[in-house]
Amino acid sequence: MSSRYSDDFLRRLRNEIPLPNVFRVLEWPHKKREGYFRFLCPFCQEFNTAVNPATNLGRCFRCERNFNPIDFLMHVRGYDFVAAVSYLSALLPPRPRSRTS
Numbered sequence: 001m002s003s004r005y006s007d008d009f010l011r012r013l014r015n016e017i018p019l020p021n022v023f024r025v026l027e028w029p030h031k032k033r034e035g036y037f038r039f040l041c042p043f044c045q046e047f048n049t050a051v052n053p054a055t056n057l058g059r060c061f062r063c064e065r066n067f068n069p070i071d072f073l074m075h076v077r078g079y080d081f082v083a084a085v086s087y088l089s090a091l092l093p094p095r096p097r098s099r100t101s
């Protein structure tokens, strides 16, 4: 599938929107337990999961699957890639502007 989005933009969507924020916006079940941010796995419906803050990936240990914010939205909302990107772009924090102009 061709994409009209730049790699840099997609990288920001994956890295700069913390998954816990995505869960909150979606009102998707999640909780902090034993120092890990856990979420309901959309496949097995269990909380045997954790978010790795360093990579911003959610992992289900039972399904052995990883989710970035784009994957997660596509799975839980049934969005296609373009819809997921469009939704997430609204959550992206504003980028600091250079003061050249």
Ligand SMILES: [Zn+2]
Pocket: 041, 042, 043, 044, 045, 046, 060, 061, 062, 063, 064
């Ligand atoms: Zn699972």
